[in-house]
Amino acid sequence: MKRIALGLALAAGMATNVAAAxxxxxxxxxxxxxxxxxxxxxxxxxxxxxxxxxxxxxxxxxxxxxxxxxxxxxxxxxxxxxxxxxxxxxxxxxxxxxxxxxxxxxxxxxxxxxxxxxxxxxxxxxxxxxxxxxxxxxxxxxxxxxxxxANLWHVNMDIMKKAGLVKDGKPILPHSPAELLAQAKQVKEKTGKDYLAADFSQFPIGVRLVLSLIWQQNSNIFNGHKATIDTPQALNAVEAITQLFKGGYADPKLNYADSQQAFLNGKAAVLVNGDWVVGDFTNQVKKPDVALKHYYVSTFPQLFQSPATWAxxxxxxxxxxxxxxxxxxxxxxxxxxxxxxxxxxxxxxxxxxxxxxxxxxxxxxxxxxxxxxxIDTPSIAKDVPRTVHYNKIQDVLNRNLQSIWLTGKDPKKALAEAQSEVQDILDQ
Amino acid sequence: MSGTIRHRPRRRIADRHVAWVFLTPFLIVYVAFLVYPFFKGLWISLHHWNLLAVAMNPDAAKWVGLRNYTHLMWGRGIVWGPLSHPLVQLFALAVAVGAGLLHRAGRTNRSFMITLIVAGALVFFLLGFTPGEGGRWFDRRFWPTVGNTILFVALAAPGTTIAALLLAAALNRETKMMAVFRSIFFLSQVLSVTVVTLIWQIMFSPTQGLIANVTRIFGGSPISWLTDERFAMIAIVITTIWWSLGIAMILFLAGMQDISAEIYEAAALDNARGWKAFWYITLPNLKRTITLVVVLQIILHFQVFGQSHLMTQGGPDDRTQVLVRYIYQTAFRDSEIGRAAAMAMFLFVIMAVFSALQFFIAREGEE
The missing domain is CATH 3.40.190.10 (Periplasmic binding protein-like II)
Structure with missing residues (x-):
């Protein structure tokens, strides 16, 4: 009995100790x-x-x-x-x-x-x-x-101003793929700089860019269990981007770090990246060795029927x-x-x-x-339908889009392959 | 005499006991960390096994037999043709036939020729399979990934061997300076893959990298090494050679120091110095070391992962996607650990073949 009492006392002591830790x-x-x-x-x-x-x-x-x-x-x-x-x-x-x-x-x-x-x-x-x-x-x-x-349009105002693309202290945004190309041309001719920089070669920033343009045409990459990537809308979206590469107004080979560096070094008028760099860039601008001096952040532009950006x-x-x-x-x-x-x-x-x-x-x-x-960005946020295969599907898109702009594959063929790969995933 | 006979079995038993005592720690570790995981892997590869679902509910694993293997390696409407991949197939056939003819002429090493014949015939046969009209591989990425891995090994293994050999020949001198150089060149070997790939990512960066800056000085436009389809594989091969040079170099140096100085002296009398001596004396005497280094490099490089994963993320467009990275992605990103285990088994077979090859070559050398 004495032993039991002792044991209980010890256990109680330990319990208090545990509670205190x-x-x-x-x-x-x-x-x-x-x-x-x-x-x-x-x-x-x-x-x-x-x-x-x-x-x-x-x-x-x-x-x-x-x-x-x-x-x-x-x-x-x-x-x-x-x-x-x-x-x-x-x-x-x-x-x-x-x-x-x-x-x-x-x-x-x-x-x-x-x-x-x-x-x-x-x-x-x-x-x-x-x-x-x-x-x-x-x-x-x-x-x-x-x-x-969400994805934003980060702007170097000095380059845009030199290219004549600033009005009332704000950058003039393109409203169609044709205007996008015209702006890019204008920037190149007047400043010699690239129009747009983004990570098109490693992380899926390029994917998010293309997705936004697909959503802007009220389309999506899958619907229920059916993949819908091989569509005119997706092709429009891809071509809106590839026309910049073809014209030499953007470099598809930049990766995440290099695209940021290009923007901070004043080599591109626009950077497409998420909002997470805003705080950091605001700080970088103050440094004397950073070429970017006048930084502006804009909501992602609307190039097609409805506004949309990846979020x-x-x-x-x-x-x-x-x-x-x-x-x-x-x-x-x-x-x-x-x-x-x-x-x-x-x-x-x-x-x-x-x-x-x-x-x-x-x-x-x-x-x-x-x-x-x-401030308007939340109202235009879009994403793909909810799925347990999100990362896998994103990887399929990333590889196939890379094949278009990094290895010169025919966009239609690449989109057809992406569709079939995504369909395989949805069929699982 | 009789006493000796009586004692011998008992001593033998005692020897055996002692042997077991020494072997047991090794065997325990070997079984726990190699044999058991291997068979567990084999078991998993025969199931539809979702990493997360099985973690939540052990009953979620579903027996599928060999379906993971057929999904990876086979497809719908697969046909065989002698010219499915004409260049590689014809080359393999030429190698096999050439080796056969040389073997009949009895002019070369027998087992090496047989290996070449078998390998050539196998490549010719296996590459004959391709999806026919309306057909497709079930897994489109598996065979291209295997192809990338083989390309990587085919570049990295000879690359490392030749570079290490030349370096070892240059550093095979008994001066203090050479000892310093030997240490410097070995130093890269001790770095971890993360550090190595970080160094080389900075080196290869087209905006701030050393190579780009040097290119600019000479008026060229920098190459985007890691994102250009023509250079991405080369870039990870260069990184790998730089990283794995050390061990190969040390093995060669050890081999070179085993070659008797008298042979060089005799050669020098016959006016064979420098390059000639290297070609006629050093190389033939290093034959076994070279074989060992090549086979070790092959086995090592088939397991490449970090360079591709950290430097190029397998890109652009899967051009640097390698087998271990695909295994990793399938297991952890896609949670399909059954399929990943099947791929690991495939990799195991490849490496087992090369290990067996090394074993036979080593045995032949002893004979």
Whole structure:
């Protein structure tokens, strides 16, 4: 009896100890590494440092919670996450795109956080409609939204001015593929510079560009289980771009880093890239060795019938296993998500758009650099229909579009092959 | 005498026990980390096995027999013809016939000729398969990926061997300076693939790379090495040669230092110096080392992954997509680990063939 009592006392002692020890939350994210980001969320610059400063602040301010940021890189991020799930050791909280969410949610990998959001002070009525849709799969909410991001038209105003393409302090945007070509010609003739730079050779920026132009013609790349890539609309979209390559007004061989460099070095009038570079470029412009001096950000132009640009969301998800087996840790992970969510304005400094109505309407948000220039972007956001095969389909498009502009393949043939490959995926 | 006879079996048993004691740690590691994963891989390759779905629910794996293999390697309406890939097929046929004739004339190494005949005939036969009218491969990317991998090996293995051989010949001197150079050239070998590819991505960059800057000085326009279909494969081969030069060079240096100085002295008396001595003395004496290096390089380069994954992402348009990267993508991006395991088995067979080749060549050398 004495032994049992002693055992119980010891067990009770251990239990108290466990309760007192901080809960360690393993957090996975991309956005790049930032050492010494500190905990001041108001002064950091660029995606990597802003997100890390928010995480560091959460680590400091949420009582009893210690956050361990796992090292992962952008290119292999989802491979890494899947491998962790396969090894039954997923991160306790991780960033996930709206486009990638169905693959995880459809097999029950993500926790249904909807019913628990109130407990950490998240009011879903403050979310934009797009944000709500982004994190919902079926009837459940599987993540906490962090931002909305889209492809933009980044402009070097000095080059545009020299080419006579500025009116009332704003760049004149093209309204058709023909106008696009005419502008490109004008820029080349008057300044000797390229009109457009983008990553057409590695990451799928070129894919997103072509997709936007397909959507602008009210078409899409698949409809239900039917691939619809070999269409006149897709061909129009591709030709709107390839005419720039043919004329020597853009270089399809630039990759992500080189296209950014070309724009910053003042070698191209326009850069097509996401909103995530806005904060960084705003800072770069101030440096004396950067050729880009007058930077303007515009909503993606409308070249066909309706406006559209590629867009996605970053959201934070928690594994279903955590909610089921370790409610305490699950709650702690949710608190971390809420902390990040509450720093939505800080995150918006990257250039990303807020997902909270209260932030969007705040004067502080509207006063962020260049924000007013692309304020219309959320209203023209589009994407492919939701699918568990998003990344695979994107890769098919990337390879086949590359074959057009990097290896000179006939666009019609390439689109037919892309259609057949995507159909194979949809048939699985 | 009788005492010895009585004792021998007991000693033999004791020897055997001792042997087991020494072997057990190796065997445990070997079985746990090589034999078991191999058979598990084989097992997975016979299933429709979604990485995420099976992680959530172990019953989600579905037995499909050899369907993963047929999906990869076969197609609809596949026909055979002697001229499906005329250039390669005719070349392979010429190699096989040529080797056969030389073998009959009895002028060359027997096993080498037999290997050439078998390899030539196999290439001729296998490349004869192609989709007929209205037909298609089930997996359009698999065979082109295999082709890219073979092209990579065909460039990187001889490239590394020749470069390492020339370097070793130049550095095979007993001076302090040469020792420093040897260390410098070996240094690249110790770097990880991420560092190596980062260095070379910067080197090859058309906007800020060293090569582009040098080209500009001479008035040329820089090449986009990593995104130009003509140069992407060459670029990753150059990177690979630079990276894997060290070990090959050290092996050659060791081989060269084994060649007796007297042979060179005798050759020098016959006026064979420099290039002549290298051709007539060094090369023939290094034959076995060269074979070893070539086979090791072949086995190593079939497993290329990082260079393609990090420098070109398999592009442009899959021109640098290699087998291990396809396995990786299929397993982790597409979650189709069953199909990926089938591809891994295919790679295993290729490497097993080259390992067997090395084994036979080494044995023949001993004989």
């Amino acid at each position: 901080p809960i360690t939350i393993n957090l996975a994210r991309f956005f790049g590494a930032c050492e010494n980001a500190g905990t001041d969320t108001h002064t950091t610059v660029g995606e990597a440092c802003i997100i890390q400063s928010i995480i560091n602040a959460a680590n400091e301010k949420i009582p009893g919670v210690k956050i361990n940021t796992l090292p992962t890189d952008w290119g292999n991020y989802y491979d890494h996450i899947k491998a962790m799930f396969a090894a039954s050791n997923p991160p306790d909280i991780f960033v996930i795109h709206r486009s990638a969410l169905p693959e995880f949610a459809s097999i029950g990998a993500l926790a249904d956080v909807g019913p628990d959001l109130k407990s950490v002070g998240i009011d879903t009525s403050d979310w934009t409609a797009g944000a709500k849709k982004a994190v919902t799969y079926g009837k459940h909410i599987y993540a906490v939204p962090m931002d909305f991001h 996605d969301n970053h959201t934070w998800a928690i594994p279903a296993s955590l909610k089921k087996h370790d409610p305490k840790k699950y709650h702690a992970a949710l608190e971390v998500a809420a902390f990040i969510y509450n720093h939505n304005l800080d995150w918006a400094r990257t250039g990303h758009m807020s997902v909270r109505k209260s932030v969007l309407n705040s004067s502080a948000y509207k006063a962020l650099p260049h924000r007013s220039e692309y």
